């Protein structure tokens with residue numbers, strides 16, 4: 097494994113590990129799970145701003161429901177099942193059918209639409225053991241899954257809202273090169289050709305209205321609908337599919353979802369599936385390789401190491417770290433009896449972007465010597481550092 101591989105980077109930074117007893121699964125370590133939660137919280141805020149409300153649907157659902165949704169027929173090979181008393185249950189490979197149940201539980205009027213649900217859905221998919229690889233392909237992962245239930249006349253606005261925010265979101269994570277692909281009906285699919293014609297035409301019209309510059313990927317759609325996939329180009333030039341928006345007339349029909357229109361008639365909603373990151377696990381793998389572990393300050397699980405220069409400054413280093421924590425920064429004190437140069441190297445290894453060196457002079461002045469990854473350094477009062485770093489440290 098080369099040292100540019102996210103598994104090697106994660107090992108150096110102590111983020112997660114995998115072992116045979118959990119094939120294709122991840123054991124997140126404290127630093128790794130801190131990163132995980134930062135990413136999750138960022139997306140949670142983004143979804144809330146987009147008008148989504150967070151839900152949670154069951155991990156296990158009966159075979160009968162998966163048969164109705166079409167997953168049993170088209171996705172069965174990727175599903176883990178277990179026997180309950182008199183039925184078969186399957187671990188969810190995606191959250192869509194669960195969200196349809198929430199939609200259906202109340203009578204929905206045309207005035208209620210669009211209705212937007214999102215879930216950090218813990219999914220399991222039975223990938224062959226040869227296919228699993230680090231975080232890139234796992235058998236258990238969390239999707240930033242979201243579904244909009246809406247009317248046909250609302251599709252364009254929903255696609256525009258989603259794609260309009262994506263570039264800004266990806267830029268926050270350090271990705272500036274985003275490509276879009278329009279994926280049409282695959283060979284393995286559910287739903288009539290008439291429904292597919294309608295869905296493809298509506299999604300393409302929405303993509304054009306949103307001004308997206310896309311290429312065509314014939315046959316790459318989801319089994320229930322066409323989609324727009326968003327690919328990020330990473331620093332080594334690879335294209336990685338992360339975001340997706342999918343138009344679906346099939347699931348609402350198969351699972352019998354409806355709303356009532358102004359004349360009190362039952363109408364099928366269209367369902368738009370979308371994800372910004374896709375699998376959080378996979379996205380974090382992509383992120384680590386793209387930045388080679390040198391994450392932007394706001395994403396670093398530990399942002400600042402406060403390193404004492406002499407044994408006498410241990411107490412001051414602890415106080416500075418505590419003051420930073422109080423202000424919301426993720427800071428650790430390094431008071432080991434080591435030379436400063438050692439502490440600088442160790443902080444870099446651990447992926448900590450900032451180091452504050454504190455010696456006799458800094459303690460007397462109430463200041464710190466702030467040192468960045470590229471070696472730049474400046475002396476400033478602790479209060480000044482707290483204010484100055486804020487914009488960079490939080491999103």
Ligand SMILES: [Zn+2]
Pocket residue numbers: 190191192241242243369370
């Ligand atoms: Zn979905």
